[in-house]
Amino acid sequence: MMILDRLKRRFVAALVSAFEPSGRPVESSSGPQADSWAAEVESYASMVRPTADVRFGDYQSNCAMPLAKRLGRSPREVAQQLVDALQLDDLCHPPEIAGPGFINLRLKDECLAAAVAAALADERLGIEPVAEPLTVLVDYSSPNVAKPMHVGHIRSTVIGDALARTFRFLGHHVITDNHLGDWGTQFGMVIYGFKHFGDEVALSSRPVDELSRLYRLVNRLIGYHAAVQDQGAAVMAAEAAEQAVARAEEVVATAADPKSVKSAGKDLAAATRKRLAARQRVDELGSTIAAADADPIFLDQARAHREIAAAVLAETAKLHEGDAENVALWERFLPYCRDEIDRVYERLGVSFDYTLGESFYHEMLGGVVERLRQAGLASDSEGAVCVFLPGFDSPMIVRKKDGAYLYATTDLATLFYRQQEFRPDEILYVVDSRQGEHFQKLFAVAERLGFTDARLVHVHFGTVLGDDGRPFKTRSGTSVGLESLLDEAVAKALAVVCDPQRGGRVEGAMDEPEQRQVAESVGLGAIKYADLAHHRTSDYRFDLDKMVSLDGNTSAYIQYAYARARGIMLKGDIDPDQVARDQHPPLLTEPAERALAIVLLRMGESLQQVRADYAPNFLVDYLYDAAKAYAVFNDHCPVLKAGSVEATRSRLVLVALTARVLETGLSLLGIRVVPRM
RNA sequence: GCGCCCAUAGCUCAGUUGGAUAGAGCAGCGGACUUCUAAUCCGCAGGUCGUAGGUUCGAAUCCUACUGGGCGUACCA
Numbered sequence A: 001m002m003i004l005d006r007l008k009r010r011f012v013a014a015l016v017s018a019f020e021p022s023g024r025p026v027e028s029s030s031g032p033q034a035d036s037w038a039a040e041v042e043s044y045a046s047m048v049r050p051t052a053d054v055r056f057g058d059y060q061s062n063c064a065m066p067l068a069k070r071l072g073r074s075p076r077e078v079a080q081q082l083v084d085a086l087q088l089d090d091l092c093h094p095p096e097i098a099g100p101g102f103i104n105l106r107l108k109d110e111c112l113a114a115a116v117a118a119a120l121a122d123e124r125l126g127i128e129p130v131a132e133p134l135t136v137l138v139d140y141s142s143p144n145v146a147k148p149m150h151v152g153h154i155r156s157t158v159i160g161d162a163l164a165r166t167f168r169f170l171g172h173h174v175i176t177d178n179h180l181g182d183w184g185t186q187f188g189m190v191i192y193g194f195k196h197f198g199d200e201v202a203l204s205s206r207p208v209d210e211l212s213r214l215y216r217l218v219n220r221l222i223g224y225h226a227a228v229q230d231q232g233a234a235v236m237a238a239e240a241a242e243q244a245v246a247r248a249e250e251v252v253a254t255a256a257d258p259k260s261v262k263s264a265g266k267d268l269a270a271a272t273r274k275r276l277a278a279r280q281r282v283d284e285l286g287s288t289i290a291a292a293d294a295d296p297i298f299l300d301q302a303r304a305h306r307e308i309a310a311a312v313l314a315e316t317a318k319l320h321e322g323d324a325e326n327v328a329l330w331e332r333f334l335p336y337c338r339d340e341i342d343r344v345y346e347r348l349g350v351s352f353d354y355t356l357g358e359s360f361y362h363e364m365l366g367g368v369v370e371r372l373r374q375a376g377l378a379s380d381s382e383g384a385v386c387v388f389l390p391g392f393d394s395p396m397i398v399r400k401k402d403g404a405y406l407y408a409t410t411d412l413a414t415l416f417y418r419q420q421e422f423r424p425d426e427i428l429y430v431v432d433s434r435q436g437e438h439f440q441k442l443f444a445v446a447e448r449l450g451f452t453d454a455r456l457v458h459v460h461f462g463t464v465l466g467d468d469g470r471p472f473k474t475r476s477g478t479s480v481g482l483e484s485l486l487d488e489a490v491a492k493a494l495a496v497v498c499d500p501q502r503g504g505r506v507e508g509a510m511d512e513p514e515q516r517q518v519a520e521s522v523g524l525g526a527i528k529y530a531d532l533a534h535h536r537t538s539d540y541r542f543d544l545d546k547m548v549s550l551d552g553n554t555s556a557y558i559q560y561a562y563a564r565a566r567g568i569m570l571k572g573d574i575d576p577d578q579v580a581r582d583q584h585p586p587l588l589t590e591p592a593e594r595a596l597a598i599v600l601l602r603m604g605e606s607l608q609q610v611r612a613d614y615a616p617n618f619l620v621d622y623l624y625d626a627a628k629a630y631a632v633f634n635d636h637c638p639v640l641k642a643g644s645v646e647a648t649r650s651r652l653v654l655v656a657l658t659a660r661v662l663e664t665g666l667s668l669l670g671i672r673v674v675p676r677m
Numbered sequence B: 001g002c003g004c005c006c007a008u009a010g011c012u013c014a015g016u017u018g019g020a021u022a023g024a025g026c027a028g029c030g031g032a033c034u035u036c037u038a039a040u041c042c043g044c045a046g047g048u049c050g051u052a053g054g055u056u057c058g059a060a061u062c063c064u065a066c067u068g069g070g071c072g073u074a075c076c077a
Helices: A002-018 A027-031 A030-043 A063-073 A075-085 A109-121 A150-168 A183-198 A202-204 A207-254 A258-295 A296-304 A307-321 A324-348 A360-375 A406-424 A432-447 A480-497 A510-534 A544-550 A557-569 A576-582 A593-600 A604-615 A617-636 A645-668
Strands: A048-050 A057-062 A096-098 A102-107 A137-138 A174-179 A376-383 A384-387 A395-397 A427-433 A455-461
Touching: A002 A030, A002 A048, A002 A057, A002 A063, A002 A075, A002 A137, A002 A207, A030 A063, A030 A324, A048 A376, A063 A075, A075 A102, A096 A557, A109 A557, A109 A576, A109 A593, A109 A645, A137 A150, A137 A395, A137 A406, A150 A174, A150 A455, A150 A510, A150 A604, A150 A645, A183 A207, A183 A307, A183 A480, A202 A207, A207 A258, A207 A296, A207 A307, A207 A324, A258 A296, A324 A480, A324 A510, A360 A384, A360 A395, A360 A406, A395 A406, A395 A432, A406 A432, A427 A432, A427 A617, A432 A455, A480 A510, A480 A544, A510 A544, A510 A557, A510 A617, A557 A617, A557 A645, A576 A645, A593 A617, A593 A645, A604 A617, A617 A645
Parallel strands: A137 A174, A137 A427, A427 A455
Antiparallel strands: A048 A057, A057 A102, A096 A102, A376 A384, A384 A395
């Protein structure tokens, strides 16, 4: 069992024996009061945590202060009583009480050494599976398949994959489902595009490129017409903003008392910001139109397809109604799209138990609307079928006035299906924060329909930003293709691998296939690691150079630590499995040895944090700590040249466990290791 | 207007149900390669945790107001 859990268990025992009122009648011990005391004990016991500072020992308990308040006694007195009741002799040195009532614990070296040996011998590194496994359905990645994958798909794919792997490792029954956008408006776009601009030959020879060309062309045409239509209003808005600034300036100039000066200044700042936004909008539309004007072929196409936006929606509606031609086209296009994304997933090492896209639920959508009507939730409004919910300004629209369904409808159908098919205890939607309101509505409707068995969680994440702090886009304003990004990262990693400056470091030259393999693992690892290293809810700046720079907190640092550990075992012709089987407790005489040992025993703690917050960055932080501890150990403690057989044997245990911990941890993040780099 | 998220070192970010002197990386400065891999290590410097109140023995963390930013807000997903 993990050390922290063992400590907590001892605290439970001590709390019960030291503080439970003894005179209480037996029959009340199963009543609500006893339950609440039991819950309190759990809560107090859980206040054991790693110390912030090594001077305070290895772990500390902070429960004496709140407990003292609860009992109306002095914290240090309560702490003393708790310490007297604690049975920790086998694990720790005598606890010390410090400050207002902190209880500091220092683990005995023998205990650490035994735990290290046991962890190394254990398939699961001493991390027990959860006592009560849950069925957890993870919905992630979910790209729209008619267009190329772009940088925006990284987060859902990488975070979802890491969560699924981690929860599975913890012993939960995990079901992964890629809810593809394979039935939406983007297919209407491609269908319209193919009917009017399609190239049969290109579709046969390079289907993915052709579909992508059609998507981009139709998208551009729609954007152009929208720009033309919006330009007048945008210019007027910009003029209005201009006047507002002028008025605000006047108010500032004539403001008399300090209070109105301040408020006028605020108004002016706000007006100036609005003016900037309005000008940018005009510029944007202007450059869209200017680009079209400079492109006579495009302009002809645009003139010939003035109603393209409506026509695309009509094609989509026809597809949904079962129009033979459109369905045939969809059936023809879809496999190409699937091949395309499968190639990316294979490269990323991501796989799914199910890939049930939106099209899978199409037949059920009418039933969903009917069910909502019968439940009295849905009503007609402005030609659409809507669910109005208290607390929301806008309704959840489940059927458009043209008869087409929306993703709200599909998401409800998906929820019904999953409930019936998988009986999950938890469903995680690893989706962009911007869809927060959609999920709030979805969950509210689910609750009103009586779907309360599964815990529904929107595992939201922030936006990937460029170095200008705005959503990551190319200079021309389109989103950055995912594959070119991966290629770029791998190329940068390859440059380092092949760097002649460090050619002599690795024993035995790498041949080209090995170099490429290392670069692939390091390059892809860099992108995944950088994403997972940030807390999922924050936006982060995508900086490829930093990710692949290989300095500091990067995947390469962890991978390198692993490779060094492997290198030692390789050099010494050591079989790691044999080291594990020996179950030899290491000597922990050097500070670097002890520090490494204790961090190696803490991976389970980080996994529990990942689980509690659905946040893989806790595991990333942990692995970085572990790799740092190993780097220090590596510098201070020679292994093969330790000077004695005993010392070498002892340190090999730490080296072998380091390699296992880093490899396992990285694998839970979906990052591969290489034996040398 | 309403709703959600955010504000921590020059930059990018962590900070575990409120805990001891707020951490890391990068950038900067100074050291360590006849080495089990220097893709490394050691040291120095850098902070009124947006502002003002409140709750508490204790607040970056919880509450309120304010300031500044991002996103969403009726038929895209």
